[in-house]
Amino acid sequence: MECIVINGGRALQGRIAASGAKNSALAIMVATLLSSGEHRISGVPDLRDISTMKRLLEHLGVRISGTDDLRLDATHIDIVDAPYELVKTMRASFLVLGPLLARFGNARVSLPGGCAIGLRPVDIHIKALEAMGAHISIENGYVNAVCERMRGARILFDMPTVGGTENVMMAACLADGVTVIENAAREPEITDLAVALRSAGARISGDGTGTITIEGVRELDPIVHTVMPDRIEAGTLLIAGAITGGDVTVENCPVVYMGATLEKLRDIGCVVDESENCVRIRADRGLKPVEVTTSPYPGFPTDMQAQLMSLLTLA
Secondary structure (H helix, E strand, O other): OOOOOOOOOOOOEEEEEOOEOHHHHHHHHHHHHHOOOEEEEEOOOOOHHHHHHHHHHHHHOOEEEOOOOEEEEOOOOOOOEEOHHHHOOOHHHHHHHHHHHHHHOEEEEEOOOOOOOOOOOOHHHHHHHHHOOOEEEEEOOEEEEEOOOOEOOEEEOOOOOHHHHHHHHHHHOOOEOEEEEEOOOOOHHHHHHHHHHHHOOOEEEOOOOOEEEEEOOOOOOOOEEEOOEOHHHHHHHHHHHHHOOOEEEEEOOOHHHOHHHHHHHHHHOOEEEEOOOEEEEEOOOOOOOOOOOEOOOOOEOHHHHHHHHHHHOOO
């Protein structure tokens, strides 16, 4: 059995760079399904979820080479069927539905939970795509979608959803007319996906706000993009420095998107110095207890809750 051996008892010191954002990279990899040609995505982290997405895209016919610097050629898509074996391990796999439907007019994608009975997290995706003209049925745990040509629509989400916003935004790039997403997710990863799509000729505005507007085009060029740094990894590295009473500087840090995390670390008693893309943390004095409530961006991220709880055991 694999294990990790940690020899503790020493303060962490030094500099380390954050990797590219996994959640951003996954969505941008899926977006390559929207057009033919060789796409170039840099700064992709070497993680299990990335490997899973590679397998799914290769199953569909995408040719992929490279690791950190990916080359993806989606010219010859042979299959529009995403099987349960590949989708079940990662919810982000469901994002292929919108791009496949928009470019090829049909898709068959497994539900992430198979044939689970009751309300599904992806129902909000399905409802939005139906509003854009898709005919969707669900049989034996699979979403079967057909649409001769997606059309622009006004989409109002009941609640902000990152995956739903990404799926609709990608599909809308090739739809007829204008699509407006209201109550859209505002996460930085949404903005990074929009930047990547704009590099391919997509007409998107409003990303980073609650209303995103997409004007559909007939076709897109290949994507050329460098993935944003991972704000969750950067925050985790900073807390690792703080929890050991160390002095750690995180480079390649998306400072502009980490306001809630950095402010909470200051409230706890850490010394936090920031520059444009670099944050230094020191925690050589007593820490103070704080109250934290997680919420969608720009609030304190849920994915940082466990790390902060560990740090607060020392307060």
